[in-house]
Amino acid sequence: MSSLILQGVSYHYSAMQVLHNLDLTVGKDEIVCLLGASGCGKTTTLKAIAGLIETNQGSIFIDGKLVSDEQSFVSPEHRNIGMMFQDYALFPHLTVADNIAFGLNKTNKEQKRARVDEMLKLVHLTGCAKRFPHQLSGGQQQRVAIARALAYKPSLLLLDEPFSNIDTQVRFELIADIRRIIKTQQVSAVFVTHSKEEAFAFSDTLAIMHRGKIAQQGSPEALFAMPKSKEVAEFLGQGIYLDAQALTATEYNTAFGVVKSQVAHTHKTKNGQLYIRPHQIELACKNCDENSQAITILSRRFIGSAYVYSVVIAEQEIEVAAQYGQSFEKNEQVIIKIKPHTVNFFES
Ligand SMILES: Nc1ncnc2c1ncn2[C@@H]1O[C@H](COP(=O)(O)OP(=O)(O)OP(=O)(O)O)[C@@H](O)[C@H]1O
Numbered sequence: 042m043s044s045l046i047l048q049g050v051s052y053h054y055s056a057m058q059v060l061h062n063l064d065l066t067v068g069k070d071e072i073v074c075l076l077g078a079s080g081c082g083k084t085t086t087l088k089a090i091a092g093l094i095e096t097n098q099g100s101i102f103i104d105g106k107l108v109s110d111e112q113s114f115v116s117p118e119h120r121n122i123g124m125m126f127q128d129y130a131l132f133p134h135l136t137v138a139d140n141i142a143f144g145l146n147k148t149n150k151e152q153k154r155a156r157v158d159e160m161l162k163l164v165h166l167t168g169c170a171k172r173f174p175h176q177l178s179g180g181q182q183q184r185v186a187i188a189r190a191l192a193y194k195p196s197l198l199l200l201d202e203p204f205s206n207i208d209t210q211v212r213f214e215l216i217a218d219i220r221r222i223i224k225t226q227q228v229s230a231v232f233v234t235h236s237k238e239e240a241f242a243f244s245d246t247l248a249i250m251h252r253g254k255i256a257q258q259g260s261p262e263a264l265f266a267m268p269k270s271k272e273v274a275e276f277l278g279q280g281i282y283l284d285a286q287a288l289t290a291t292e293y294n295t296a297f298g299v300v301k302s303q304v305a306h307t308h309k310t311k312n313g314q315l316y317i318r319p320h321q322i323e324l325a326c327k328n329c330d331e332n333s334q335a336i337t338i339l340s341r342r343f344i345g346s347a348y349v350y351s352v353v354i355a356e357q358e359i360e361v362a363a364q365y366g367q368s369f370e371k372n373e374q375v376i377i378k379i380k381p382h383t384v385n386f387f388e389s
Contacts, residue, residue: 042105044069044197044229045090050099052085059085061253062099067197072223072230073258074240077250077276083233086250087199090231091124092117104196123190123228125183126201131174137161137185138170144193160188163222179207180215187219191226198223198230204239216242237277249273266383271316274385280318281357283379285386287311293386296334296355297377302384313388315379322361323378324350324369333376338369352377 045067052060059082067073075083088094090101092108092115100110103122108115131140141157161167164184174182183203190198203219204212220243223230234240240247241261248258251272257264268274283300285293290305293315300315327335339351339358348368349360354377361377369375 042069043067043102044071044104045231046100046102047086047090048100048102050086050089050096050101052082052089052094052096052098054085059253060089060096063254065248065255065258067229067231068246070224070227070229071246072220072232072244073246073248074232074234074244075248075250076234076237076240079235081250082253083235083250084201087126087201087231087233090197091122091199092120121196123193123195123198124200125186125190125198125203131182131185131189133174136171136173137166137177140174140185141188141192143189156192160192163191163225164188165218180211183207183215183219187222191222191228194226195228198228200230200232202234203232204234212239213242219243249276251276268316268385271387274316274387278318279359280316281354281359282314282387283317283355285313285315287313287386291384293384295379297379298333300379300384301381302386303381304383306384306386308386308388310388313386316385316387317379319359319361321380321382322354322359323380324352324361324363324367324375325378326369327374327376330376333378335374335376338371338373338375340371341369 043066047063047065050060050063063086075086077083089096095114096109098111101108103120107113108120138157141160142153145153145156161170164187166181166184169177169181177185204216207215216239232243246258247261247264249256249264257269257273264273265277268277274280283295283297285295287308288294290307291302293300295315336352336354339353341348341350347362347365349362350369351358351360363369
């Protein structure tokens with residue numbers, strides 16, 4: 042059974058429509074990341090799931106139980122949700138242990154202490170029980186926040202940019218640690234970020250949001266290799282578009298030669314555009330193939346192990362790394378070859 046289902050959810054702030062008929066599914070023990078540009082409606086979606094706003098349309102189910110539709114609304118405290126919002130600070134006047142115990146009012150004193158100890162151990166803060174939040178680092182405070190959110194065994198955890206205030210040096214360590222904690226507690230989670238790197242590191246599944254809708258949901262690998270729309274392709278990584286004609290299920294004619302796909306596609310129309318990412322482009326010396334269209338190296342920069350070259354291909358500027366051991370000069374004429382890959386072809 043899915044832990045969370047949103048069906049056709051819509052929401053507007055006054056006259057501004059923010060969520061448009063949004064569908065989202067989170068499986069049992071799955072961590073789904075809502076990833077999208079600023080303002081696309083990620084936080085509003087979390088608020089709708091938490092019950093902090095009442096949606097105008099659509100249904101929300103948590104663990105199979107209807108919590109919101111046009112006729113019914115279950116209040117936030119009855120949804121069994123743990124939250125770690127960006128501005129969901131710890132109580133400064135309470136110790137670490139008391140912060141974690143805060144949501145455990147219904148259990149007796151002994152059970153409460155045992156659960157707090159268990160959570161402190163889980164987040165590796167056993168020695169910090171009596172400290173106050175200001176005596177902890179940012180990363181430690183977020184560990185307390187996750188311990189507090191998980192202490193009362195929620196069915197679903199909502200995390201809104203919990204890592205954005207953490208130093209980049211320790212951020213990815215903390216991400217791995219909090220992922221491990223969530224996995225050991227077997228809780229489903231929805232995580233909001235606008236960072237692809239955080240999303241890849243933290244989640245099982247990505248749900249790319251665009252203008253108040255889920256544009257595509259799937260594993261990071263599937264979305265990266267087979268985006269269904271230009272928005273998803275562009276969001277997951279920089280690239281260029283090349284006009285192309287599908288010759289066969291695996292071959293596309295472009296101004297830079299025939300591009301081969303490693304998987305077969307079916308096409309409704311032959312004309313369209315290929316989305317090509319930098320790592321799929323190879324630079325070669327001009328006399329390697331006199332018949333190919335030449336381009337000019339605009340600039341180059343050294344990145345330690347190789348050079349990265351700035352070039353213009355089909356009127357779009359892009360940076361391309363050269364093969365190991367190869368180097369070109371500024372203003373040199375080169376040709377490009379597109380390596381065979383899982384082609385992304387968008388029909389016109
Ligand atoms: N309380 C509010 N009243 C009016 N408009 C709002 C309110 N909260 C958010 N909005 C607007 O709704 C849209 C979606 O906001 P939301 O916070 O959900 O986006 P987001 O994807 O989480 O953005 P970010 O990544 O910047 O946090 C934005 O255009 C925002 O300005």
